[in-house]
Amino acid sequence: xxxxxxxxxxGVGKLGAIHAEHLAQTPGARLVAVADPILERAREIGGRxxxxxxxxxxxxxxxxxxxxxxxxxxxDTHAALIGAAVAERRAVFCEKPLSLDLxxxxxxxxxxxxxxxxxxxGFMRRYDPGYRQLYERxxxxxxxxxxxxxSISRDPAPPPEAYVAVSGxxxxxxxxxxxxxxxxxxxxxxxxxxxxxVRAHPFFRKYxxxxxxxxxxxxxxxxxGQLEGTRASGYGYDIDTxxxxxxxxxxxxELEALPLTVRTQGYVRxxxxxxxxxxxxxxxxxxLEAFLDGLRRGAALTPDxxxxxxxxxxxxxxxxxxxxxxxxGVAAS
Numbered sequence: 001x002x003x004x005x006x007x008x009x010x011g012v013g014k015l016g017a018i019h020a021e022h023l024a025q026t027p028g029a030r031l032v033a034v035a036d037p038i039l040e041r042a043r044e045i046g047g048r049x050x051x052x053x054x055x056x057x058x059x060x061x062x063x064x065x066x067x068x069x070x071x072x073x074x075x076d077t078h079a080a081l082i083g084a085a086v087a088e089r090r091a092v093f094c095e096k097p098l099s100l101d102l103x104x105x106x107x108x109x110x111x112x113x114x115x116x117x118x119x120x121x122g123f124m125r126r127y128d129p130g131y132r133q134l135y136e137r138x139x140x141x142x143x144x145x146x147x148x149x150x151s152i153s154r155d156p157a158p159p160p161e162a163y164v165a166v167s168g169x170x171x172x173x174x175x176x177x178x179x180x181x182x183x184x185x186x187x188x189x190x191x192x193x194x195x196x197x198v199r200a201h202p203f204f205r206k207y208x209x210x211x212x213x214x215x216x217x218x219x220x221x222x223x224x225g226q227l228e229g230t231r232a233s234g235y236g237y238d239i240d241t242x243x244x245x246x247x248x249x250x251x252x253x254e255l256e257a258l259p260l261t262v263r264t265q266g267y268v269r270x271x272x273x274x275x276x277x278x279x280x281x282x283x284x285x286x287x288l289e290a291f292l293d294g295l296r297r298g299a300a301l302t303p304d305x306x307x308x309x310x311x312x313x314x315x316x317x318x319x320x321x322x323x324x325x326x327x328x329g330v331a332a333s
Contacts, residue, residue: 005091005292008033008066010057010081011073012045015095015284018277019070022285024049029292035060036073058084066090068295070288075100075168079108086115093291095122096176098308100168102316109305120291120301121308123180127290128283130252134243135185143245149186149217149225151178152240154233156275158211161203169209170196171315171322175229179314180307182217182225185243189225189314189330191218194321200232208323215318236272237279254279 005028009020012034024031035054036042046053054060057077061069061084068091071081079099085092092112098105098121112119125131138146153174159167167173171194182189196210204211211232217225242251254273263269273279294301314330321328 004028004030005295006030006032006065006067007070007292008035008054008060008063008068009045009051009070009072010035010060011071011077012036012041013072014277016070016072017045018281018284019072019288020045020049020051022288023070024051026285026289026292028296029288030065032065033060033063057081061085061088061090068093068291071095074166076166079104082108082119083111086111086117089115089117091117091291091295092119093122093288094119094308096180096308097121097168097172097312097315098305099312100172102309102312105309105312109309112305118295118301119305120287120294121303121305122287123177123184123303123307123311124280124283124287125177125181126184126283126303127286128252128280129286130254131181131185131241131283134241134250134252137250138185138243138245142248143243143250144247146186146221146223146243146245148223148244149182150227150242150244151181151225152228152230152238153178154228154230154238156233156236156272158201158204158232161206164204164209165207167209169207169319170211170213170229170231171215171318172312174231175213175215175227175318176311176315178227178229179318180303180311181241182219182227182314183307183310184303185241186219186221186223186225188220188310188332189217189317190220190332191327191329192216192314192317192321193327194318196322204231210322213318213322215321217314237275238273239279 033052035057071094196213317328
């Protein structure tokens with residue numbers, strides 16, 4: 001592939017447009033196509049980077065110069081688009097989740113496995129420089145054996161009600177990143193207990209969802225964890241993860257948008273991170289670079305479809321725990 005891998009981005013909303021920009025500027029990649037049901041949006045992004053424009057993503061998958069697809073479309077299209085890509089022997093990068101339905105996600109993973117088509121799922125925190133350092137230092141034994149994990153994920157404001165209606169709920173949509181991170185850093189989750197509440201935004205109740213959730217984890221190796229997910233912090237985007245070991249702790253925290261503290265009489269203020277795009281911009285670029293590098297080298301991609309299914313299993317168990325008010329076991333992979 002002397003001119004680089006030909007890539008199509010399927011879905012060019014906020015994140016899809018960012019992926020398209022990264023691909024258009026990444027050596028070894030060619031952004032050859034973009035697709036979006038809103039044709040004007042596809043034309044805007046495609047025109048910006050000289051890519052072919054499609055309204056139908058399935059047509060983009062079949063385009064002859066497409067060798068890989070990056071799926072950033074609505075969640076309910078992920079499984080079908082992966083299936084189309086597998087049929088055309090296109091490598092796949094797919095934003096989480098594979099599906100909102102666990103059985104469908106398992107079927108997709110099995111299809112990918114049978115076909116031997118490379119697939120990477122977009123759990124971008126694995127590629128964030130801070131989390132990579134945490135992971136590597138854990139593996140090096142810097143803090144001894146892992147005892148516990150604590151993680152906080154707080155969005156600044158709730159998503160639109162129309163999005164909440166089809167999102168699959170806080171566990172499948174937001175905290176699935178934390179579930180994947182828990183597996184990545186500590187190991188397989190075997191039991192969860194979840195609680196949640198709605199206080200400021202009653203519309204969550206219409207969809208059986210919550211705006212604040214806490215999940216207690218028990219890992220296969222005996223470690224424990226506590227995860228918090230908040231749809232509306234009221235102050236900014238906040239991601240904070242700490243792993244406690246037998247000889248110390250490692251923590252990733254980045255709340256400040258700028259290294260600036262303002263001190264006035266009676267107040268100390270710091271600018272907060274506005275959102276997930278700004279916080280994980282480097283991770284979004286690095287995960288795509290890893291995807292392309294893996295394709296060039298013929299190396300295994302990570303996180304893969306099995307990781308996507310495993311995180312969804314934890315999310316499903318947490319949703320059942322919330323509904324039933326009891327601890328729920330997580331099925332083994």
